[in-house]
Amino acid sequence: MTPGRYGDAGRPAPFRQVLLKIHSRCNLSCDHCYMYQHADQSWRHRPFVMSKRTLDHTAARIADHAIEHDLRSVAVILHGGEPLLAGAHTIDYAVRAIKRAVGDRAEVRFGLQTNGLLLDERFLDLFAQHEIGVGVSLDGPSDDNDRHRRYADGRGSHDGVVPALHLLRNERYRHLYGGILCTVDLASDPEGVYAHLLDFEPPEIDFLLPHGNWTKPPPGRVDDPIATPYADWLITVFDRWYRAPERRTRIRLFESIMALLLGGRSGTEAVGLSKIDLITVETDGAIEQGDALKTTEEGMAATGLHVARDSFDRALAHPAIASRQSGLTGLCATCRDCPAVAVCGGGLYAHRYRIDNGFDNPSVYCADLLAMIRHIAVTMSADLNSTLV
Template sequence: MIAYTKPENQRRKDTASFALEYERAQVQRPFTCMIKLPGPVCNLDCDYCYYLEKDALYADKKYGLASFRMREDVLERLIRDYIRSQPQERVEFIWHGGEPTLVGLDYFRKILALQQQYGEGKVIANVLQTNGTLIDDRWAEFLAEHHFLCGLSVDGPAKFHDRHRRFPDGRGSLQRVLECARLFRKHGVEFNTMSVVNASNCKEPVAVYEFLRDVVGSRYMQFTPIVERVALDEEEPLSLVAPAYAKQAALMEENVGAEEWGNFLCRVFDRWVKTDVAYCYVNWFDNTLAAYVGEQPSLCSMASYCACALAIEHNGDAYCCDHFVFPDYRLGNVLEVNIAEMAKSDKQLLFEQEKKDALSALCLSCPYLRICGGDCPKNRIDRTPAGEPVSCLCKGFRMFFEHTQRYFEFMAEELRQQRPPANVMKAKL
């Protein structure tokens, strides 16, 4: 179980893997940052959002966007130090929130100016995750001109999307999202879709997939299962709690169940594998195939170790991970500690290592561990018969891996023979 108090009180992992990672961290190593420009402030009020309530961590929350917008001194220090910390020639910035477009176009022009000022000849790439509701022609032109890759949040047809992703006055947001997708296509903005799989849309997997493909025009789809726990103690500052939370907590009613998640993946795969293997890319399918050919997954939840992917709050506070923005996981502040030092700190390295060290005996004996990596530690809220933590989605992942094994084995062999994996669409398996 992951639990941090103070770094000096942490139990050191005396393992060869930790020692190797620690040694590597003493030199420059690449890491990523998810930068929360407006903190948790958003113009939508999605009922399953894990981040909206993070304003409770900051005393000045009553001032809204004015107090949460990242100050320019924080922004400049972050951009300068992040570029300097990266050993590779390509440096990627991920702009997130809340809703990052709330800070305005002029703010993003300032970002580009600072990136140019401190770029040191490196290739700078920008990724923007947006709900799409504020995108107009000016925004789309800007994003296309400067080659932003955009993630667009959309959960499927209106009966699913508008049930959860609403404006504060109760209006659904889908029509604005579809207009954003139209503008992205019109101006040539490269985008993918991010869809939260929840207790509602998990019931119609194919309808969701075909809507994203045919109506939104998505060619790269990311599906994220929602797993959150709600504290029963009303005095807790945050209602959603970390896996290490020892008091009583209940599952959020919007959560997707393990079998529902497995069924969702299987049904989407069955539709995809018939006609769309060379046409659409689905994050779970790409990463599963990568595991079959011995490549490292890009999905951190499927990796052996947690990625070094820091979450940077509006005030410069850095946390171990976007899903662990809790006081125990705070690494420091970019105005006080160089971001590279936080990325290779004992606390961060232990956080990354814990994903593997905390695997249950059930996971260690599972034939699919090499594919799933034990899932994200955030989801390890169930217990094995021996009382060890295990992902609450484990049964669903097993369903998916068992259902698709023969297809991925075929595609992996095609790749080894330097043939296109899309040949699976013609194979009789």
């Protein structure tokens, strides 16, 4: 057995990623949003914009954690809600405060995830100044994207996002282009969605399974527990992506599964047994776990900690975070006995939830994950064998 392959508990892994909620509201009303459409409604009681005081406290916590654990680099993701609603001044202040606090002790890499509707040259010039990478959310052509990503009055958002993606394709800003985030919708044609996203020449596409669990299953996972509709959708995209004569766009989920099959590491918490190294800071300064937990029940992401009084090391000691860093031992018996566990890793933590026993379950996408992993493994094996003939 390769040491560490199964995510041995050992010493806690420090946080190398900080999700910074600089704005708690959004200019869209997407019906699949984990922030506003699921169990946890704590956003209603939080300030719209993160204050300078809270930003300063957060910057100090990031710096202290980097020094304490001798981190070479830290990633800070500016997030929301819609982070651009915070305005250029807040974004500029946040980046400067963090850079000032960390100094030359570690490299700080900044990213921002946006729906793209407010993204313009003014923002992009600021992002170029601070080297902030930009990810944009888009679920495919207008009919597919606008099925879920809509304004509160029902208007679709697709046509408002397209100009932002064209700006990022421009040579002036291309170095900031992080990629496109796309939530899988079974009602959409996978080939049509993939082809449309490629039109914008993203360096990376991140396909996300819609959030759901055993208590509140995602669409298509209710009637037949052994069916694999999400695997079928993603395999269609994988086959086209894998067989492309020139592969210019990375797909994080596929590349992570391939790396894990070869004994490497995952680039996403959706698969693999790597220790979760992400922490969230809300607009009010609350230190929380990953946002996906907001889809399970009220307060599940909370830790009771705050940047004004608590270090990130206190968060590392929190029982829920310790459990998420426990690797194989933190999985249910079904997962531990599965031959694909080193690759699947039990799937995304939030997707294992059931109201009667918490997270002691396989992923609600278990059948899909297994089918997808097997398909990728068979495809890779056939290619590897052919090179030896």
